[in-house]
Amino acid sequence: MYNIFTRTIIRQKLRGHLPKYFPQVQVAQQNSVSVEKKNDKSNKVSNIKKYWHTKIFSYLEKYENALEKKFPKTMKLYRVFSIGTKEFIKDFYKYTTLVRKYTKNGPGSLSLEEMNLIYQMPKDIARMTPVLIISAIPFTNYIILPLAFYYPRLLLSSHYWTFEQKLEFMLLDQKRRLKHNRPLFRCVQAELDSIKDASLKMKWSDVTAALGSGTHPKTEDILLCIDLFKGPPYSLQHLKHKHLIHLTGIHDLSLWRPFKRKALLKRCFILKQMDFAIKEEGGPNKMSSEAVRKAVSLRGVNPTNMSMESMQDYLNKWITISDKVDRTTASLLLHAPILLAYNHPNNWLLIY
Numbered sequence: 001m002y003n004i005f006t007r008t009i010i011r012q013k014l015r016g017h018l019p020k021y022f023p024q025v026q027v028a029q030q031n032s033v034s035v036e037k038k039n040d041k042s043n044k045v046s047n048i049k050k051y052w053h054t055k056i057f058s059y060l061e062k063y064e065n066a067l068e069k070k071f072p073k074t075m076k077l078y079r080v081f082s083i084g085t086k087e088f089i090k091d092f093y094k095y096t097t098l099v100r101k102y103t104k105n106g107p108g109s110l111s112l113e114e115m116n117l118i119y120q121m122p123k124d125i126a127r128m129t130p131v132l133i134i135s136a137i138p139f140t141n142y143i144i145l146p147l148a149f150y151y152p153r154l155l156l157s158s159h160y161w162t163f164e165q166k167l168e169f170m171l172l173d174q175k176r177r178l179k180h181n182r183p184l185f186r187c188v189q190a191e192l193d194s195i196k197d198a199s200l201k202m203k204w205s206d207v208t209a210a211l212g213s214g215t216h217p218k219t220e221d222i223l224l225c226i227d228l229f230k231g232p233p234y235s236l237q238h239l240k241h242k243h244l245i246h247l248t249g250i251h252d253l254s255l256w257r258p259f260k261r262k263a264l265l266k267r268c269f270i271l272k273q274m275d276f277a278i279k280e281e282g283g284p285n286k287m288s289s290e291a292v293r294k295a296v297s298l299r300g301v302n303p304t305n306m307s308m309e310s311m312q313d314y315l316n317k318w319i320t321i322s323d324k325v326d327r328t329t330a331s332l333l334l335h336a337p338i339l340l341a342y343n344h345p346n347n348w349l350l351i352y
Contacts, residue, residue, distance in 0.1 A: 081145065084160035088128065091159065095121040112277035112291070119270055119298075124157030131155050171350065173252060174302050178351050180249035185211060185338050187243040191233035200228055211342050219320050222332075222339055226324060229332040236261045236331045250300065250337050268330040271299070275322040284312040284319075300337025302346040314340065 098114050110118065131148050135141040148155035153169050161169065189208055195201040204225045210217040232238040239247065239261075248260050251267050274295070278284060284292060293303040296311045299318050303311060317340055325333040341347060 080149065080160055084156070087159040088124065088157055091117060091121060092125070108273070108276055108280075110273065110277065112274060112281055112287075115270065115274045115277050116294070119274070120158065124159065127155060128157050170297055171302065171304065174297055175350050177250050177252050177300075178302075178347050180246040181338050181342055181347070184243070184246040184250060184335075185342055187240070187246060188234070188335070188338070191243075194233045195228065197227075200225060204228060207339070211338070214343050216340060216343055219317050219340075222321060223324055226329055226332055229329045229335075234331050234335070235328075236264060236334075239331070247334055251334065264334055265327075265330055268325070268333050271333060272322055272325065274298075275319045278315070279319060284315040287312075300341045300347075301344050302350045304346060304350070306346060 095117055098110060098118055102110055102118065131144055134144045144155075148160075152160055152165060153172070158166060189212070192201070192205060192208060195204060203221065207217040207221055207225060210221075228234050244260050244264075245255055247264060248255055248257075251264065253260070253263050253267065257263060278287065278295070281287075284295075287295070289308060292308065292311045292315065296303045296306070296314055299315070301311075301314055318336060321336055321340075322333055
């Protein structure tokens with residue numbers, strides 16, 4: 001009797017239904033079937049979505065390729081502005097965060113990469129502001145955007161530049177700054193006779209004589225004369241107007257801006273924070289070639305065709321001076337581009 005009853009249940013189970021006196025088993029089976037049906041439906045929907053997504057992306061890709069063939073200049077313009085705008089917005093938000101962090105935590109709280117952004121972003125914002133304001137006026141974007149594309153150095157930030165443009169514009173900026181080297185050196189020489197301390201005057205005379213003869217003084221000899229930058233004639237507060245203009249020029253600051261001394265002091269602090277970050281991150285030997293090239297260019301040397309060892313050696317000399325400079329002797333670090341690189345052959349090649 002038991003065997004007959006068991007076989008009956010098995011046969012009914014295989015047929016897909018059970019007697020009413022097995023309600024729990026029956027409900028479980030129905031739930032299992034409904035779950036399978038739902039899974040099948042969801043899989044079908046998922047497959048349909050994947051199919052149409054693939055179709056749409058394929059269509060858009062073909063359409064973009066077709067536009068690129070028919071309108072190559074327009075598509076290039078679109079790509080430049082699309083990618084550049086995303087990068088600009090990203091760096092802008094990061095910049096605002098870093099400014100708050102720097103204000104709250106003070107010097108030494110930022111990495112070298114973050115300090116580079118603090119240095120570069122104000123320039124990029126200044127370039128982009130006229131374009132953003134004008135393009136907000138109805139219908140003007142059809143004029144200003146193509147114009148900005150053809151004059152990227154004047155109207156666009158570095159986020160929109162190609163690698164070749166970045167190198168080209170860096171050299172143009174370097175050449176403009178180097179034109180102030182000789183007039184600045186003449187201003188330094190002109191103040192030699194005003195030095196009252198005989199010992200300091202003799203040491204500084206040796207430094208300027210080395211520069212005038214086509215060589216560079218030793219870093220140690222420069223630091224022996226650091227007291228000359230605490231007061232007259234070379235501290236920021238005692239520099240004459242012409243001297244101040246050329247010092248502003250070699251640091252790529254606007255010659256027309258007011259409060260030049262304050263701007264130069266701020267530039268000195270930024271350079272010192274960058275130098276501190278370089279040391280904290282392992283020194284010039286730990287930097288990438290691109291980072292070293294940017295650092296050397298910022299500090300007064302044309303890095304084109306320079307070996308990695310030469311660039312690192314220059315940065316080490318610069319940091320040696322930077323370590324000894326404080327607020328009272330900030331002018332020394334600001335004069336370092338001519339003290340360390342006035343006769344550098346790469347600079348003379350770029351000028352002449």
